[in-house]
Amino acid sequence: MKLPMDGKVALVTGGGSGIGAATARLLSESGCCVAVAGIPANGVDAVAAEINDGGGSAIAVPTDVADSSQVEAAVEQTVAEFGRLDVVVASAGMQMHREDVDLHEMSEDAWDRTHSVNYRGVMLTCKYALAQMVGQGGGGSIVIISSITAINGRSANVSYMTGKTGLLGLNRYIAVHYGKHGIRCNAVLPGALERTPNHDNHPDPEGRAKVLDAMVPLGRIGTPDDIAPMVAFLCSDEAKYATGAEFVIDGGVTVI
Numbered sequence: 001m002k003l004p005m006d007g008k009v010a011l012v013t014g015g016g017s018g019i020g021a022a023t024a025r026l027l028s029e030s031g032c033c034v035a036v037a038g039i040p041a042n043g044v045d046a047v048a049a050e051i052n053d054g055g056g057s058a059i060a061v062p063t064d065v066a067d068s069s070q071v072e073a074a075v076e077q078t079v080a081e082f083g084r085l086d087v088v089v090a091s092a093g094m095q096m097h098r099e100d101v102d103l104h105e106m107s108e109d110a111w112d113r114t115h116s117v118n119y120r121g122v123m124l125t126c127k128y129a130l131a132q133m134v135g136q137g138g139g140g141s142i143v144i145i146s147s148i149t150a151i152n153g154r155s156a157n158v159s160y161m162t163g164k165t166g167l168l169g170l171n172r173y174i175a176v177h178y179g180k181h182g183i184r185c186n187a188v189l190p191g192a193l194e195r196t197p198n199h200d201n202h203p204d205p206e207g208r209a210k211v212l213d214a215m216v217p218l219g220r221i222g223t224p225d226d227i228a229p230m231v232a233f234l235c236s237d238e239a240k241y242a243t244g245a246e247f248v249i250d251g252g253v254t255v256i
């Protein structure tokens with residue numbers, strides 16, 4: 001897939017695996033220079049190396065998005081290397097499948113840890129990216145990876161689902177208040193995916209996949225490659241009139 005993005009500079013958090021890695025590859029194929037950000041460092045190193053080995057231009061930026069100073073430094077490093085910042089994909093996220101359950105018994109630590117990455121971490125990513133984009137001028141595009149858990153109450157993981165729901169508000173806020181700067185922001189809401197660390201972290205990944213496969217009208221749970229093309233499209237100027245919108249990609253599971 002090649003979008004007209006030659007010379008654009010992208011920062012992708014959670015870029016070391018899953019949706020972030022798949023999107024980083026597509027953005028590179030479309031001509032972007034890519035800062036592959038996230039933890040663990042070996043994941044972002046590997047994806048950046050793969051892009052560079054394939055003739056693209058990438059840097060690895062090990063970054064814990066829960067740490068404000070690291071996020072600020074990631075934006076600075078991207079700009080120091082590539083000169084500007086046009087595109088941000090906020091894909092870093094985690095899910096505490098075992099601890100983030102049964103609100104009346106859940107530890108408040110599980111809530112805080114989940115929100116520090118999935119909600120506050122995305123806010124920090126957007127905050128420092130917006131400062132750069134507004135300052136340099138010329139607009140920009142941000143894509144926030146939420147989840148279909150944001151639009152129904154089924155998830156067992158209350159911290160996860162409330163964080164993902166909060167991101168929809170952040171998406172609308174940025175769209176409304178930064179449109180005057182030519183900055184767009186959209187949210188992508190994936191359904192359940194297989195073959196990611198997030199998936200493998202589940203107490204019963206194969207059981208999860210089996211149950212979910214049976215629920216999905218298209219007959220299977222998704223993969224990062226099912227999601228990344230929509231993310232890359234929204235990053236590009238081809239999506240120039242899309243902002244503040246929510247794009248569900250879930251094989252049809254939410255419309256049952």
Ligand SMILES: NC(=O)c1ccc[n+]([C@@H]2O[C@H](COP(=O)([O-])OP(=O)(O)OC[C@H]3O[C@@H](n4cnc5c(N)ncnc54)[C@H](O)[C@@H]3O)[C@@H](O)[C@H]2O)c1
Pocket residue numbers: 013014015016017018019020037038039040043063064065066090091092093094117121145146147148189190191192193194196197198199224
């Ligand atoms: N996998 C699913 O079923 C699913 C479904 C809906 C939404 N999502 C969301 O999609 C996004 C990407 O997830 P994925 O499916 O590609 O799984 P993934 O686990 O491969 O991707 C998440 C990435 O974020 C990184 N990360 C975790 N904590 C971090 C931190 N503090 N700082 C920086 N990076 C950190 C992980 O190491 C990983 O590389 C996440 O926000 C996730 O919540 C996933």
